Amino acid sequence: xxxxxxxxxxxxxxxxxxxxxxxxxxxxxxxxxxxxxxxxxxxxxxxxxxxxxxxxxxxxxxxxxxxxxxxxxxxxxxxx
Amino acid sequence: xxxxxxxxxxxxxxxxxxxxxxxxxxxxxxxxxxxxxxxxxxxxxxxxxxxxxxxxxxxxxxxxxxxxxxxxxxxxxxxx
DNA sequence: CGGTTTTATACCTGATAGGGTATGAAATGG
DNA sequence: CCATTTCATACCCTATCAGGTATAAAACCG
Numbered sequence: 001x002x003x004x005x006x007x008x009x010x011x012x013x014x015x016x017x018x019x020x021x022x023x024x025x026x027x028x029x030x031x032x033x034x035x036x037x038x039x040x041x042x043x044x045x046x047x048x049x050x051x052x053x054x055x056x057x058x059x060x061x062x063x064x065x066x067x068x069x070x071x072x073x074x075x076x077x078x079x080x
Numbered sequence: 081x082x083x084x085x086x087x088x089x090x091x092x093x094x095x096x097x098x099x100x101x102x103x104x105x106x107x108x109x110x111x112x113x114x115x116x117x118x119x120x121x122x123x124x125x126x127x128x129x130x131x132x133x134x135x136x137x138x139x140x141x142x143x144x145x146x147x148x149x150x151x152x153x154x155x156x157x158x159x160x
Numbered sequence: 161c162g163g164t165t166t167t168a169t170a171c172c173t174g175a176t177a178g179g180g181t182a183t184g185a186a187a188t189g190g
Numbered sequence: 191c192c193a194t195t196t197c198a199t200a201c202c203c204t205a206t207c208a209g210g211t212a213t214a215a216a217a218c219c220g
Contacts, residue, residue: 009143020196031179043128046177050127054143062144063089063134100166111209126207
């Protein structure tokens with residue numbers, strides 16, 4: 001499972017809030033296993049579920065230029 | 081089906097290339113029905129399939145701040 | 161207007177995502 | 191060091207996504 005940008009984003013944000021996976025799953029209202037798979041970078045996730053999680057972080061899925069996300073560790077994900 | 085940012089993005093890009101839905105489906109290697117649902121804004125799509133399509137446009141799914149995408153018609157999607 | 165192309169909607173089917181859970185590994189910290 | 195917490199992996203089950211197709215509606219253009 002590739003550590004996609006998305007997965008790292010979620011991990012970072014979650015940890016920034018000092019939440020465990022079960023806590024996040026609970027707060028977001030999604031299954032624990034889903035959080036696990038999301039953070040593990042499973043590619044075949046359903047958008048709506050992912051969006052439920054991202055919304056919790058004030059974000060959502062959207063089209064992003066490939067360079068910007070693949071290689072670079074960028075603003076949005078990086079820190080704050 | 082909400083006309084999400086993503087859906088509009090795909091429609092625009094496809095039309096910009098003068099492709100029909102069947103043509104795009106074919107080029108991308110994804111089902112025609114999927115392209116339809118994607119452009120119609122179906123929220124429960126699988127990320128990997130969506131990414132196959134986006135990759136064709138040099139993009140991929142990534143976390144995006146909600147403001148930036150929801151209301152605004154922005155750079156990335158907008159024109160070229 | 162009629163003909164052609166493109167798109168939208170509905171149906172059936174197999175494959176699998178997601179939930180729940182149980183177990184073990186790994187990290188954490190006393 | 192051992193105890194506790196957190197995380198990873200594997201299982202079963204149900205709901206549904208994606209593909210294919212067929213049909214109709216809609217847009218387009220002569």
